[in-house]
Amino acid sequence: MFNKQKTHDKLLELVKAENIKAEEDLRNHLYTKLGGKADFFITPTTYEEIQNVVKFSNEENIPFTLLGNGSNLIIKDGGIRGIVINLTHLNKISSEENTLVAQSGSRIIDASFHAMEQRLSGLEFACGIPGTVGGALYMNAGAYGGEIKDVLDYAYVVDKQGNIVKRLASELDLDYRTSNIPDNGDIVIEATFNLKPAKYEEIKAIVDDLTYKRESKQPLEYPSCGSVFKRPPGYFAGKLIQDSKLQGTNIGGAEVSTKHAGFIVNKDNATTTDYISLIEHVQKTVKEKFGVELEREVRIIGEDIE
Template identity: 70%
Template sequence: MIRFANKTNIPFTLLGNGSNVIVRDGGIRGIVLSLKRFLNVRREGNKVIAESGARIIDASRFALQESLTGLEFSCGIPGTVGGALYMNAGAYGGEVKDCLESALVVDSKGDILRVAAEDLNLEYRTSNIAKKGYIVIEATFALQIGKHEEIKAIMDDLTYKRESKQPLEYPSCGSVFKRPPGYFAGKLIQDSDLQGKGIGGAEVSTKHAGFIVNKNQATATDYISVIEMVQKTVKYKFNVNLEREVRILGEDEGVTDKKS
């Protein structure tokens, strides 16, 4: 598919689970490829090897089943393994870079490569995967032998924290903003009195200010407008720039330029 897209000059977009993505109301032009059926997760020694379409939650549950420790932090992250590598996903003090050994990828030419974790430039909620034009096929996580009951206790505690603090009762694209140096995005938004404020069907969650929820048939335009409102307000009140963690793809409705 990559080679075909290159040959025909058709725009190409890769999607995983779409859990940290907003697609503009006009949709995505060209080829959209999803790897959601790449679901296999297996063990080799003390390593868990997960295909990119598997949920990172399922990889953590498989590790628990095998009494392997190191992936507990990801037990509440809703995205795929490929998406988790793309953004170096993390939660509760852990992140992908802590346990990733390597990734099997397809490059922008359509060739298959194995890339060491240190060559992916995994930093806070970012990597060089997009810049390099890589598509992750599978990830190898280097873990350690642990005690099943201890691993389960950690995962149960993290799951409770997630369910009690995050607005899972409404659709959302997860945590919207990266953590600014020296601050917490949710605290800045809360202190800006933005919780419950919205545009159209989208509003800042009253349960966790770092989330923007779809309360009533929100469009992507509604959602993006709320993001911009939050950024402008926080900048005005605290002179802090909030950088999006969520990706925005596609084009607005009514765009007809085939070159766009």
């Protein structure tokens, strides 16, 4: 177990005091509004600060966890030990000719809209994805037929040793909702996308259509982690759940959405335990009825309450 006071004193040398919070309630940073506390919650404002925190955690053997804007994540009720690094202060987006560069803490939605304003096509599919750019690379986010791997050129990451390294898109093993970024222990800090020039009206028409589809079909009125399950080969997760008569099923305050069966919503002050139990119930029921294994798309991390 690490010394919290010593850790706090050292972090003050590496990151501005206003960007360090002890015993931070993580539910304030998650779309599900669930989860326990972090020992230390750090919001770096420079790449050097990220490097310094990674190197320090390595030297002192202190666990650290990377957190985007919490859109595809469930954190257990016991919270997270060690250091949680949140990059949402690193949110600059710029473009030049057919290239868009976005820091990892910027929202992929904002990158999509920036591209539209600059008459650049290719990121329209991301106009409704709530995660950060870093999170989008982490899981090769996609929607409505488009994926990050279709437009990503390269990324800069902080590796496990605290070095800044350039990774080409071809080096990231981008596949359906996966990449090698977590296995490598990389922290994405910046991404460069190759886009194509197009008319503003044409791009906006696509964005408006996708936005309508998302808002009309997804239960955005309740906290949720987004789509819970990956699409099984040959099936649609939502259809399997719907055909299993699971819509409206609840455990505690968590409920399988009646609007879109692929979503589980925090309907009434759910705990993470409620949420996870309902996920497991859905998986078990679909397996029994259709013989199909539903694999989670959402990540579950953190500690159980002792």
